[in-house]
Amino acid sequence: MRRLRRWLRFRARRAGAWLWRRLMLRTTVIAITGSIGKTTTGECLAAILSAHAPTHATRNNENDSFGVPRTLLRMRPWQRFAVIEVAAGDPGGTRPYARLVRPDVAIVLALAPTHTDLFPDLDAIAARRPSSSRRSVRDEMNSSPDTWRAALEVLRNASARRRLLVASDLSDSGLRPRARYRALGDFASEAADAALFIGEHARYAVKRAVERGVDPGSVHGVLDVRAAAERLASLLQEGDVALLKGRATSHLSRVLFAQLGTIGCWKTRCRKRIACDGCAELRPAFDLRAAIGAG
Numbered sequence: 001m002r003r004l005r006r007w008l009r010f011r012a013r014r015a016g017a018w019l020w021r022r023l024m025l026r027t028t029v030i031a032i033t034g035s036i037g038k039t040t041t042g043e044c045l046a047a048i049l050s051a052h053a054p055t056h057a058t059r060n061n062e063n064d065s066f067g068v069p070r071t072l073l074r075m076r077p078w079q080r081f082a083v084i085e086v087a088a089g090d091p092g093g094t095r096p097y098a099r100l101v102r103p104d105v106a107i108v109l110a111l112a113p114t115h116t117d118l119f120p121d122l123d124a125i126a127a128r129r130p131s132s133s134r135r136s137v138r139d140e141m142n143s144s145p146d147t148w149r150a151a152l153e154v155l156r157n158a159s160a161r162r163r164l165l166v167a168s169d170l171s172d173s174g175l176r177p178r179a180r181y182r183a184l185g186d187f188a189s190e191a192a193d194a195a196l197f198i199g200e201h202a203r204y205a206v207k208r209a210v211e212r213g214v215d216p217g218s219v220h221g222v223l224d225v226r227a228a229a230e231r232l233a234s235l236l237q238e239g240d241v242a243l244l245k246g247r248a249t250s251h252l253s254r255v256l257f258a259q260l261g262t263i264g265c266w267k268t269r270c271r272k273r274i275a276c277d278g279c280a281e282l283r284p285a286f287d288l289r290a291a292i293g294a295g
Contacts, residue, residue, distance in 0.1 A: 014065075030084065059071070136256050137151075145170060161237070163194070169181070193215075197220070200223060260291040
């Protein structure tokens, strides 16, 4: 009975979103989909558009069959633009979204094998469609191998005295845990002067990074994000830039936020796939928005 009620609520919300979208006659709806870069592209586009007119956008990575209807229902008639992030859960999965969102503009980003647990190859993917002197780059919503190339390029080209990589596990790789962490060690050796690996297999990343030439005194492994926050506080120096890269469920943002003040959530397991910024459980003892803006 509980499952039936959930299903009925889901169908009702979807029907309401379908109707509400068609009432937004003055809002230009822009849908963004693709294998990688949806969240970053959506946030950048929304920031640009909001400087010119009221703009609505997807929150907290809500791009699935539950999140997209919610995003549509949050639209308001006075908003000139709406930027809607759309994911696909299986081959052909964007078709229902296309009917639901009915975009005026559709942006399709790069196709890459980021979800090998759902799609066997690229053809299957195509079928679906902290401070001024201590800077941080947050890229913790997706850690598939294909997303690492661009992230490492940003870190490698950053103007900084020292480049730090803070990384948890890979996602959508098809590799076993030890192999995934060895890959993290390889990534660190390509672009970082120092690295901090998080997780029970972190020692394999540390060992591989050292084997690849990273200074042994600059490579560290810890068990969880709380320990990572404490270790990072002792590692950061003036002029550093740090890249945070990991699975969405790792919620590495907390490692950064803890450098700005006290936070209230140190869960080691969290099933939420949203950014920590918008989570009520974070409970920062400071103005998070102002602190991030100052950085």
